[in-house]
Amino acid sequence: AQTVTQSQPEMSVQEAETVTLSCTYDTSESDYYLFWYKQPPSRQMILVIRQEAYKQQNATENRFSVNFQKAAKSFSLKISDSQLGDAAMYFCAYRRTTSGTYKYIFGTGTRLKVLA
Amino acid sequence: NAGVTQTPKFQVLKTGQSMTLQCAQDMNHEYMSWYRQDPGMGLRLIHYSVGAGITDQGEVPNGYNVSRSTTEDFPLRLLSAAPSQTSVYFCASSYSGGIYGYTFGSGTRLTVV
Numbered sequence: 001a002q003t004v005t006q007s008q009p010e011m012s013v014q015e016a017e018t019v020t021l022s023c024t025y026d027t028s029e030s031d032y033y034l035f036w037y038k039q040p041p042s043r044q045m046i047l048v049i050r051q052e053a054y055k056q057q058n059a060t061e062n063r064f065s066v067n068f069q070k071a072a073k074s075f076s077l078k079i080s081d082s083q084l085g086d087a088a089m090y091f092c093a094y095r096r097t098t099s100g101t102y103k104y105i106f107g108t109g110t111r112l113k114v115l116a
Numbered sequence: 117n118a119g120v121t122q123t124p125k126f127q128v129l130k131t132g133q134s135m136t137l138q139c140a141q142d143m144n145h146e147y148m149s150w151y152r153q154d155p156g157m158g159l160r161l162i163h164y165s166v167g168a169g170i171t172d173q174g175e176v177p178n179g180y181n182v183s184r185s186t187t188e189d190f191p192l193r194l195l196s197a198a199p200s201q202t203s204v205y206f207c208a209s210s211y212s213g214g215i216y217g218y219t220f221g222s223g224t225r226l227t228v229v
Contacts, residue, residue: 044220102149107158
């Protein structure tokens with residue numbers, strides 16, 4: 001069974017600095033999708049970035065980028081120029097590509113604090 | 117606003133009571149899911165649907181029922197509430213089965229006393 005591990009329950013970053021959140025996963029499959037979701041205090045889950053495992057290139061969305069290391073089964077999120085609005089819980093998620101599979105497997109989350 | 121609407125946002129139930137959490141989406145998404153979020157455990161899938169009239173169980177389905185009579189609505193029913201069902205519940209929808217991500221509702225915080 002696939003598992004997703006976020007080993008950092010909480011991280012802090014100074015405003016305007018860069019922070020990296022870690023995520024590792026366990027799977028025997030070669031093709032899958034990975035996601036980072038942000039959950040601010042409003043509680044709503046917001047998609048930050050996605051990565052397709054068969055693509056070598058790391059995904060980037062403005063100040064957010066990933067370091068996808070397929071062999072190491074690692075999928076870290078880098079937030080550059082951190083802003084106060086980045087403070088939230090961040091969840092890493094995995095989805096198989098197998099037909100008929102629709103569920104995500106989520107990690108336990110990392111709480112990011114942004115210090116002014 | 118387009119998106120996934122969940123009601124109520126907060127609810128307190130007594131043990132043994134039943135209730136329905138409502139979920140509606142206006143994006144014509146085929147795929148809809150219910151997750152529960154518990155401290156230290158991430159989100160876990162309760163039930164999901166791939167279209168009107170089609171539902172299936174996720175990893176924690178016990179104590180919950182769902183139905184999907186229309187594309188827009190996917191209610192979650194608690195049959196006889198238990199303290200172990202105290203959680204935050206999220207409804208999510210997608211046109212792609214989640215390949216490009218799910219759109220989540222704002223959640224329902226349920227407390228069972």
